[in-house]
Amino acid sequence: MARWTRGESSQVPPTIEPMLAVAGDGEVVDDPRYHYEFKWDGYRAVMRVAPDGTTMLTSRNGNDFTQDYPELRGVFGDGLAGRAAVLDGEIVALDEYGHPDFTLLQNRRAHPQPVSYFAFDLLRFGDTVLLQEPYRYRRELLSGLTPADPNRVAIPPSYSHAELSEQGLTPQGLLDIAARSQLEGLIAKLSVSRYHPGRRSHVWLKYPLIQTQEVVIGGWRPGRGRRAGVPGALLLGAHDPGTGDLLYIGDVGTGFTERALDSLGEMLSPLSRPASPFANEVPRDRARHARWVEPRLTGEVVYRRFTRDRRLRHTAWRGLRPDRDTSEIVVPRIG
Structure with missing residues (x-):
């Protein structure tokens, strides 16, 4: 037995x-x-x-x-x-x-x-x-x-x-x-x-067959309407493979279930910090109303393209990755 x-x-x-x-x-x-x-x-x-x-x-x-x-x-x-x-x-x-x-x-x-x-x-x-x-x-x-x-x-x-x-x-x-x-x-x-x-x-x-990217959550913007009080979008980062710096590489605001948003809100709340954890500047329109968090949670997104300015485009949330450590997450290749 x-x-x-x-x-x-x-x-x-x-x-x-x-x-x-x-x-x-x-x-x-x-x-x-x-x-x-x-x-x-x-x-x-x-x-x-x-x-x-x-x-x-x-x-x-x-x-x-x-x-x-x-x-x-x-x-x-x-x-x-x-x-x-x-x-x-x-x-x-x-x-x-x-x-x-x-x-x-x-x-x-x-x-x-x-x-x-x-x-x-x-x-x-x-x-x-x-x-x-x-x-x-x-x-x-x-x-x-x-x-x-x-x-x-x-x-x-x-x-x-x-x-x-x-x-x-x-x-x-x-x-x-x-x-x-x-x-x-x-x-x-x-x-x-x-x-x-x-x-x-x-x-x-x-x-x-699909392009996915593991990401580190460095902040979130509150939702509106039905999403009021929970994350409306997550601000995403990954480490520069050369310097090790955590860089902002985009955000994601689709692909969430209501239950996932509630759960994310609960996990992110105790990780609050006063300033951005990213080494590079987050665009002003993305940083507006942002609530920064300690970069301790790892997730995964689907994306269509990673641009030359090192931004993920057309992202959708897949879920958290408890099997990944934040230190493992690196910026994807440009393509």
């Missing part, structure tokens, strides 16, 4: 900081040296399983997610045959059609929504740490695991270039399938690549 404990079990393996992908340019790389996976829209998390079944979840920024997702307790049952394991994956919430829906993760408190863990890498199995093993070998081991509840843990497919060719598909064609299936995109991983904890590496290339 798997145990579920708040404290750290001595048998639970230590966590491993997730490896990160870089953005691919243009069409998906078409190269027999790569494997291809769908990109899932959720919270990145490392799952650690002790030999006795004790399960712990750690976010990308080191936060303990264990108590937030009790439905993921004991999900491997006897599938690990009494061995410890460390897996890399994504916590996702599926809609009624089986599509990952980031909004459902955001609304779990108001509308409890079961989640699943999509495991896409195996970093440790038993006493063996697999970080120096090639990706294709790690995936082969991962595919041999048998979760106790396949509705709670899924091991999604990884396609070699040869497998795609046998099916008459190109990597770009697989991205088209992702688009039709309402998935977030595709990731190409070099088949011989090792796992580099905490590093963003060119051996993993991501091809998102």
